[in-house]
Amino acid sequence: MTPFAKAALATLATRGVQAIIVALIVGIVSFAMMQALPGDAAYRIAAGRYGYDMMDAASAEAVRIELGLDQPALVQMWTWLKALAQFDLGTSAVYGTSVAEEIGAQLGYSLLLAAGAVITSLLIALPVGIVTGLRPGGVLDRMTLAVSIFLRAIPAFALGIVLVLVFAVQLKLFPVAGFKGASNLVLPSLTLGLGLAAVSNRVVRDAVAEAMSADWRLFARTKGLSARLTLTRHVLRNASVPVVAYIGVQLAYLIEGVVIVESVFAWPGIGHALVHAIFGRDIAMVQGTALVLGLTYVALNLCIDLACRGIDPRGRAA
Amino acid sequence: MSLLEVTDLAVAAGSLQLVDGVTLDVRPGEVVALVGESGSGKSLTALSVIGLLADSLRITRGSIRFDGVPVHGAGGQDMADLRGNGLAMIFQEPVSSLNPLMPIGAQVAESLIVHGRASAADAAQQAVRMLGRVGIPDPERRAHQLPAELSGGMCQRVMIAAALISRPRLLIADEPTTALDVTIQAQILDLIRDLAEEEGTAVLMITHDMGIVAEMADRVCVMYGGRVVEQGDVHDIFRQPRHPYTAMLLRTIPRLDHPPKQELFAIPGNVPSPRNWPQGCRFKTRCDRATAQCDATPALSEGAHRVACFHPLSEGMT
Ligand SMILES: Nc1ncnc2c1ncn2[C@@H]1O[C@H](COP(=O)(O)OP(=O)(O)OP(=O)(O)O)[C@@H](O)[C@H]1O
């Protein structure tokens, strides 16, 4: 086995263990959270099923018995975990549909949005970071620093609303919300992408500036490489290591952002479904979506790990 | 004819002169030592020659000719042709001067490839051979290793290989052993001397160690405060230094024929920084021979043994 494959396998194993731990923690925490919410879950679920005006104490009681909400919390928890061990996420308390199927339909949209956000952030952060990194302390550098600080201070939902007001309501360039086609992707991706780029353009800038002032860059120049060739053969490649690693750091922000932005834009994704399920006290849906978000986080981190190993050969031999 | 001819070179950062009148020449195949205390402008002189001064620095005066052709001011393309072709350079920090992510074989081969002097496969083979010549054991295997897997001394050998693979006519070595263990220093100096002799490569050896000068150099060029104060044959200068500064430098060499307990000589006072250079002769503040005449700037005399001093030492005075 090559050292690279060996290291990749080790990463895989670590992340696998992490996935199991995440599943347990997410299950327990989301369950505890739902228990701690005020109000009677059975009432809310019955209301979700039949509508507030169509339900009564009897239907709530029926729901309580049907879903086993009358049983001790630990028993309910155990039931969920036991089903999970058989890869069964259960059925939606409100709609009676399979949680796995619901999530299967939504996850694609969320991943699409996440990919759109990351690509948007790179389209902004890479050129800006490279140009400012080549001239640190210059006018452009100071300007983008100010803009970055400003953007970082705005919460995602507020930025989303501003973008909707300007580009959807006023300029009518893009649709306000929902998902009908590719044009729906622009504003939510931009909302998240700007938030990501606000930080990552500085990471790119620092990485490029550091590589530009490195001794090895000067030595490469003495070998006759032009400034441009030195940039492409040496500087950008070395600078990409911290940049890719930083995408891993941003994953938590990204997933949190997806949940928020999906709600703002009524995006048919898993984050939107999570928020909806919390309000409806749809315990199975909450646990299922939270679990999938957690596992997605682990899986994306794994991708970043492997990408880092791909670009940075150090540590491969070890 | 001289291979390298620097005449009255001046380098400035904004309005601050850092190098202010450097005149030196290197003939084909000879080793010229450029000596002087820290901050005297040795590295800036070298970087001017190879055309890689930092963006904040400018050549404000003087001329640099390589093989009779003026290089300073020539288009960037000409300079890039010369670098890694006729002219090569190695630096003080061997580990940080190599790209940490690139196998050493590729770094050694690079100048051949960018100048189109060999195909990738051929260049890789030549690199392995060159690594063997600089004393890297098992070069075939080592060529695939990263700098982090090599010691500092080995990295310096790699840098030497990368510089000499293009068979340059002039190698500029900027304090190539300062960062190394004393035991390794001698080996590296021997290596540079032997390879340069075999290839007929001239060497401009920058150092502040008069011991290295005595070991290596055919001729010496002494710098102080951004100027050349004395230049000549190494035997002449060691036998009869003419500038008081050179005389003091020579007294800093530890000697075997001195009583071991005797304290090493240190030049009194400090090197003034470029901001605080005195009017006229820059050494006058530390010189016991200075008079009112030294408020004017002494010119570098003509001839084989040149000195810039109004009160040079003469036979029998030291
Ligand atoms: N980019 C720069 N901007 C401003 N000043 C600089 C710059 N580079 C070097 N200097 C200054 O120019 C002077 C000469 O520097 P140089 O590096 O040539 O010295 P040196 O003789 O090589 O010394 P050392 O033995 O320490 O290497 C120093 O005072 C240094 O601080």
Ligand SMILES: [Mg+2]
């Ligand atoms: Mg120096």
